Amino acid sequence: MWVIALFVEDNTIAIVPTSWVRSNNECYWPTASGGGEQKFVKECTSPDKKTWRLYKVRILGNGKVFDDWNKARLKLPNAETESDFNTDHENNDTDNETPRKIRTELSQESISIPLPEVPFIKSCVQPSTSAMTSRNTELAVTPHNRAHVIRDLSPAVCSSPEVFSRNETPKINGYNQTDENSSIKLLLKQLLRQVTILNGKINNVQDDLAELKNKINSDHLKDDDISNAFEEDFPITTSQELLNFDKKLLNNEYCLSNDPNKPCHILTFREITLMLDCGLSMQSVLNFLPLSYVYSNRLHNLPIWLPTDVTDSDLEGELRENGDRIFIDSPPEFCPPLDKLIDFAQIDVILISNYLCMMALPFITEGTGFQGKVYATEPTLQIGRLLLEELVTHIEQCPKANFATQWKNFIHKLPYPLNDSFKPKSWKQIYNAGNVNASLSRIQMVGYNEKIDVYGALQVLPTSSGYNLGSSNWIITSDHEKIVYLSGSSTLTTHPRPMDHHALKNADVLIMTDLTQTPISNPDSMLGLLCVVVSLTLRGGGNALIPCYPSGVIYDLFECLSIKMQDLGVQNCPMFFISPVADMSLAYSNILAEWLSSAKQNRVYVPDEPFPHALLLKNSKLKHFKHIYSEGFSTDFQEPCVVFCGHPSLRFGDVVQFIELWGNNPRNCIVFTEPDFDYIEALAPYQPIQMKVAHCAIDTSLNFTQANKLIKDLKPTTLVVPECYIQPPVSAPTLTELVIETSSDRTLIPYKWGEVINLPLKRKQGQILMETEVAQKINPIEVKTGVSLSSLTGALVIKDNVHNMKNHADGSESKTQRGTRYEWGLVNVTEFLQKMAQEGIVDAKVEPSGNGVMIHLQDEDALIQIEDNCTHVLCNSDELRLRLRNILMQCLKQF
Amino acid sequence: MPEIKITPLGAGQDVGRSCILLSMGGKNIMLDCGMHMGYNDERRFPDFSFISTDGPITPYIDCVIISHFHLDHCGALPYMSEMVGYTGPIYMTHPTKAIAPILLEDMRKVSVEKKGDQNFFTSQMIKDCMKKVIAVTLHQSVMVDSELEIKAYYAGHVLGAAMFWIKVGSQSVVYTGDYNMTPDRHLGAAWIDKCRPDLLITESTYATTIRDSKRCRERDFLKKVHECIDRGGKVLIPVFALGRAQELCILLETYWERMNLKVPVYFALGLTEKANNYYKMFITWTNQKIRKTFVQRNMFDFKHIKPFDRQYIDNPGPMVVFATPGMLHAGLSLQIFKKWAPNENNMVIMPGFCVQGTVGHKILNGAKKIEFENRQIVEVKMSVEYMSFSAHADAKGIMQLIQYCEPQNVMLVHGEAAKMEFLKNKIKQEFNLECYYPANGETCIINTTVKIPIDVSLSLLKAESKKFNALPPDPKRQRTLHGVLVMKDSSICLMDVDEACKEAGINRHVIRFTSTVHLHDPGSSLATAHKLHSLMKEKLPEWSVTFTDGSISVESVLVKVEGEEDNQKSVFVSWTNQDEELGSYILKLLNSMGH
The missing domain is CATH 3.40.50.10890 (Rossmann fold)
Structure with a gap:
């Protein structure tokens, strides 16, 4: 038995089983299952009152009860515009103009659009594309928008719950239809719901992860083999995306800053999340009026500017005009690295390459749940502190009474360059001195060429980069892989220690950023x-x-x-x-x-x-x-x-x-x-x-000629650079030599802001430390010139991600594969028969069979099937079997 | 068994002329190259003929490491490099590199010009020697060559003092030089991470002392100085130019300021003033407090302490004088001592250790008359006080350091034999570590376990981890890694047998045995299989016995039941040659059931 209900909260309608309706204006709806509601609805599953949420509803059609789900389904499209389906037409005066969206039902068009499958994790009841799509149809304001939103769904699950809001702005900007406001509100609501649902799911997954991580930590494990175990242990209904994502998780990089000279990257490698630099782009402050500590008549009397068709009194006084430029009359705001792509609490390590690339540190470490470690050289910390303190003092000594906020709602109506500014809604006021101190106290000072162990999985090492006092390039290595992060380097002779080239050579991946900002001048x-x-x-x-x-x-x-x-x-x-x-x-x-x-x-x-x-x-x-x-x-x-x-x-x-x-x-x-x-x-x-x-801008960091020369010298397998470095600079589009050259010797991967790149690093080998006692057991057998094999068994002890191979403690050896050896080569049948004859087994009857021969020992009713790669002995007498085994072993080589 | 060989050429059961030879993994390293203050003959330098009886020693030594600038740790360096002959690398920290040549030059002047020593190294030799020096910073990994790696840790003893961690292959040694585990007025405490070396070579100057709190000693010191000047006496404090001098200057400076004292405090002109400049420049090597405040006020800009002039010796009235050298064996401090010693109002405070043979050592042992080379006899009536301000680790500190770095073996140097014996027993008792204290020229061999790094295929590790995680957790269960080691060209890699065969380009030959057992068991064959499954699970608790599609498998052993719904069932048991033991065991088990 079903009824059709209007969900008041988001103005959607759905068929619901009568058993879900409570007191006529409330109704249960499955939560966080992410799909499968359809199934629940069809089967009238009794609601789980603990996890399902109650929604305010209105039962439509005068409470008409359908005994057939299909009938209800047929009525549903009408219910979109009608509140009473007993009559064919009713005046909609009580209802609003907004067309209602169907809550559960699949509309025919949405099925026909191929949608990427969203991976379902653990808690989902019935993972099916259609179930999820039914939710997504709510978003189907226009086909264009749907495609847009859904495309981003899978990374949303993968990286961060809030990723949806990343798409807010462009969608709203691009959305200019008649019923703009209400639709946008609806869309926003839907998005928020989606976010909630995904959040719920992610929470579940994160709980599981946390549990597993605890388990792993207590076992002193944190390694790739565990990630493999993850795959096995999770009851994941694996979809291809999820697998792909898992692979990505092991080893990828994304960029959080849109300014290549104020870099901020995230690198995930061997399950360690590293942040490479946290530069703060300050371009946003240019849109603000200067802060003066004495009253400035001129600045104060600049004419107020208003967008042509805006009369909003809130905006009054926030914008002022000088010449043809508009300025915001407010303390300056900054554009910190976006937290939408990653939860800063997940970062294990932050590596800072020089003091100009750490201005966003307080935004990242304070109030975000960040618990990782920050590494920087001593001068970077000391001078970085000076820069941060200076910035805070400069701004705090000129307190302004008003913080302008309204202008952000009228971005599209503002003139250039404000309308083109980068994500103004995410701009923030500067941190305070307390945050600076707290943040800097997290920094661990390191010296050049100091090897720093990161959870046993990675080693990071700073080398001199010659750019400024204490500036460094970072080398990130595991047993077999080497990633070099090159930022703010200089080959010129000024006051800092010269750049150390040697250590940067032959990297698997070279990430190069922060080249000169004045490519033309010397x-x-x-x-x-x-x-x-x-x-x-x-x-x-x-x-x-x-x-x-x-x-x-x-x-x-x-x-x-x-x-x-x-x-x-x-x-x-x-x-x-x-x-x-x-x-x-x-x-x-x-x-x-x-x-x-x-x-x-x-x-x-x-x-x-x-x-x-x-x-x-x-x-x-x-x-x-x-x-x-x-x-x-x-x-x-x-x-x-x-x-x-x-x-x-x-x-x-x-x-x-x-x-x-x-x-x-x-x-x-x-x-x-x-x-x-x-x-x-x-x-x-x-x-x-x-x-x-x-x-006379003086920028000593690498210019393109120097950079290209350096790359040739360093010979990386893969080169990763910001996209803007493979095109001539905007200021000089004709100077095509001002780019990073491509070459067949290496793969070039350009990246842009917010993009996740998969680094082409495939780990195949790990490292293990073998103790002398184990090494003494090695019995190498030369199977070919220069190639020796030896089977080897030992006790594996894993501590702090370091694998050790020891001798087994006494007593436990008996049942292990100790001394196991392997046969190889071909069995020469003639030789085998001869040897059998010597042993007194003469009744062998040889028949060709398949790729090899079949030997039948008639007296014992034993069969020996010999092929190139295998021999099968079927024999019921243990005594004979052991004799045959001995003979076989004599005919084969072992290692 | 790989071994580490250590031969002290100096500082073996002795204090002075620290010089320890270390051989491991085919590398020879010289740790410190000091001179002995107590001797004026050839015994003052280490016996380099131990390394090579003729000609330069460059071919025998891969590198020289100097822990700090005290002359008993670097005094023989120009002699070794320029006169004996060594052209290889010499490593020391930046402050040591800056200060050592000044002390060497100072000592050279005293020896050659005052004592008229012949055959001593020249100023030019000191300069040439310093050109061979490579300065290192703390915690920086320095690759001396492709195998030998060194890393410096903060040691606190004097400005720029460092402990060195030395690694060749998988063997490692920590040499502490002199160190101090308690922060003082101008330096921080020594620190090292848990580097777990095979051997820790530690100094043991204060092996048996557990010093009372620093604050008490400071108060004591100030009280004694104050009492002496109150009775109009003169206080002589013999110090080394760098180190204690600065700490005591800071101490007196603050006390004078607080008590508003007017009595003049002097320090010997030249060295110490220059030394203060070094302290200003290398402020990053001092302690946290000084580093924090240096912009507002540099602690090494003294207001109350003025430079000393030789004429002041005979000035009437009380005064406090810091003079070098610290052991009263030569120079200004000895000159002042000779003048002031006969007056009982005066006082000499020895703030550090004095080696045997020096005047300092004699008066500390209660000598009332000192005879000098020129038959001059000085009566010692002034009070003699000993205040241990030497920044060495005491017994507690040494034990603390052992705890920090967790070595496999400990070696004691730079101390007296009897005290070492005591400390050795204590280390043995507390940490159950082997402890050595070889005498000079005695070679000590320490066997170490070596770990050979080999590559391993990830798939093998993953398979192992999967198998291990499939079993119920048991903390006592050992994990077992089994694979085939492929040695090809110069690479060694452990992999799965099939991978290995592929890598080597050979075909594996698998031998499989199958035997049939007939069982009488009514019911369906599936029921029989279940019965067998539970039996095998019971009999093979350590194995993972799995049941899929009616067949039971343990490792490569497969058991399958066939037969209709009658009594007669055929049970096939099949296994590969590698599981012969297990396979035949299961076969026997099933056979015994059939009977």
Whole structure:
């Protein structure tokens, strides 16, 4: 007995067994089974009141009860638009305009569309495509959308429950139909339901996994053989996708950052999840108004901007206009690596290659359930701390009352580049100092070439990359595989330790990212240009403003600039380094001798400070202050001068004040050295500006020529690079030499943001440590020239993922395959018969049979069937059988 | 049985001229190359003729490792490399590389210019020797050649002191040099991970001492200094330029500041000042607290401590002077001692260990009159105090280190024989480890178990794991790995028999036996099969007996029942030659049932 019910929550209708309906307006519906409702419905399975959820329903058709499911089914399509199916037409005044979707029934079209099978795991009752599809039909707003959503279902199950929301934005943007709002709401609801269902399933699976993992940990196992055991142990109704996914799980890589210079990758290898770098793309801050700690009349009076047809009062004041650019009047927001692809709590290890690639660390480790380990070199940690602290201080010292949020709802109506900005809904406010400290306290300091064991399964090792103080490339190895992660490397000679090529050679996979952002210019000539520009500006009585990070190239700038200023006779102009961490940066640079180039290192042996800025400080040529308002700055300040200060985006930090101060004087000059931000974009909120602008971006990391040369030298089997490196840069599409070359010697795999790539690494061999006692049992038999075989048995002891082979403890050996040997070769029948005759067995009757011969011993009624690869002895007398066995063994070779 | 051979050329049941030869896996390594402060003749250097009686020793030594810059650990280095002849690599940490040449030069001056020694190494030799040095950082794996790997760990004893882990093949040794397990005012505590070496060579200077808490010793020290200056006495503290000097300076500096004392504190000009600069530069090697505060205030910028001038020796009134060297065997400290010793108001505080033969050792043993080479006799009336500030591990610390790294064997060096004996028994008792303490020139051979790394096919491992997991869990059950070792070219790989045959390119020949047993058992053949199944399960508890499609299988043994619904059943038992034992056992079992 069935009725047709309208589910009020999501406005869907379904046939339900009467036994499921409770008190006329509530009804059970199977939860989290992910399918099979059909079967439940058809068979009127009694509801499981513990796990099934109650839904608010309205029984349609005046509570008409169908005694035949098929009849109910026929009525169902009508019920979509009618609430009473006894009459043919009824006015729909009480009901809404929204067409109802069928909750359970299969519509004919949806069957005809081939849908990928979703893998069902454990708790599913009846894994069938149709059952799942019936759920999916709810999504079938348009065929286009359905295809879109369903295509993403399987990775959703695989990687993370929230993956659905990844598709939210594009769908909504692409969805422009008349009943937009309600449909979108419906769609969203459905999506949320799907998410809930999948979440439920994933929870089940994760529980199981956790249980298994516990078991495994207690057994000191964590290895591939276990993953194999997983496959066996799970009651998985295996679908091809799931198997594929399992394989993928063992060994794949995905990229979470859309900026190749602020990389963030996930690598899964031998069941270990590694995060390679966690760079924070700061391009988003360019859309915000600069933060100034003194009231800026100009910024404050910028005209308010509103989209043409929007009168929303909420948006009022959030957007301001300067020139043709729109800025958000709010504390800046950042675009952290997306957590939609992976649950950060699952990450075992984070490897950081240099201090510029760790700005997103607090977003990843804090408040996400992250429990893994973070490895970085000492300078990376120390200077990284300075960068993080500077960023936090810069933003926190200019608190803003209002946080603009409404503009995100009108993205598509905003002008370029805001409408094109990358996932603004995921943008976040900066972390606080507490998060920075907590996050950094997780970092374990490592030295170059220090071998770090990761759960016995992998070994990771940082080598010098020559890019900045403590920068490293990471080598990830297992017994037989080698993956090299190359990020931020430099072959130029500056202050850091030179790059170590040797260790990177002959990798199975080379992941290469963070190449130069200024592929056209040469850092040396840029440095020269900068020195000239600054000196000339000073000579002309103007001031030079250099926005920069508080560490890195700045050390070389101090050195070169002071020399050039001497040459051009402006050595008396002071240099000011203003940063909340200026003192720390200068002090640290002089105690990290072990991480410096040998020229700088040798100065320490004298003992002298490795960097000349120590001397500049002593001579008061260089002065440092925490802030522009710090005590003593106003007394020491004299013009003309050179000021180094942050932040290079020109959106916060002391640089904002200096532009306000010097921007109107054409004698002054602002020199851009950091390549992270486009200088025109950076200056946009200050336009019109009078001061001269020089662009001398210095990026010492590998350019394409150097990178290609390096790749040739390193000879990787597979090369993995961001997609943008295989096309000429957008800024110079004609320069086709600015790409990573392809070659037949290696496989090139490009990747883009959010993509999962399967690395072509197939593990075939593991390693085992054999103890001497076991080795003594080896009895090699040469079966061919140069090839020896020996059967071998030992006790296997697995501890911390290391396999050891020992001798069996006494007593347990008897029933093992100790001493088992194997026969090989062909049995020469004539020889066999001769030997039998010698033993007194003469009644053999030989007949050809199949590929070999059949020997019949008539007296004993024994049969011996001899073929090329096998011999079968059928014999009931044990005595004779053993004799035959002996003879056979004499005729065969053994190992 | 593979072995590790160790021969101490110095520091065997002795303190001073540490030099230990280590041979393992065909590699020869020299650990430290020190000199003995107590001798002025040829005995001050290790006896390198043990390695080679004539000519350079380069062909016999693969590398030299220096643990820290104290002269009893590196003092013979220029002699060894330039005069005996060695051109191979020398490894030490960055601070050691920076400071060692200065101490060597200082010692050279004292020996040659003051004592007029002949045949001593020259300044140029020190420079040439340092060119052979390769600096290492902590925890960095250094491949000396394709087989020999070394790694440094923090040892805490002095700035840049390191313990070294040395590995050849699967054998490994840890050499501690001098180390300190308790953090002090400027250095951290030694640390090592659980590297489980075959042998731990540890110093045992304080093998029998368990030192009281550091705080008490510091208070004691300050009290004694304060009492002495209160009665108008002069305090002489002989120290080595680097190490204790800095710790005691920090201690006095803070005390002077707190108590607002005005009495002058001096340190000998030159060395120590330069040394402080090194400390400033290598601040990453000091302890956490100093590293944290160095930007605001560098602990090694002293306010109250001023450089010493020789003329101050005769100044009236109280003062505190730090002077080198630490064992009163030469130099300024001895000069001051000679002047101040006859006055009972004065005091000398020996903050560290003194080797036999030095003036320091003599006065610590209560000598009241010291006779010098030129027949000058000095009466010692000043009070002599010994405060163990030497940053060596005490017995507790040594035991702690053994616990940290879990060695298979322990060797004691750099200590006195009687104390070593005591510690040996303690180690034996507590950890049940073999413990050695060879004398100089005595070779000690230690047998080790060697593990040979071989490749293994993953499918073999997976099959084993599947089989193991199929059985009910039993913590006592041993896992068994059985396969065929394929030795081809230079690779060795363990694999499944079929894989192995394929790899070797040969055909395996499988021999199978089948016997029939007739049973009288009414009922269906399936019922009989079930009965047999339960019987076999009972008789073969250690095997996984499976029942599929009416046939029973154990390993390669197959049992099948045939026959109609009458009494007579034919039971076929079939097995491969490899399971002969099991197959014939099951056959017998079934036969016994039939009768």
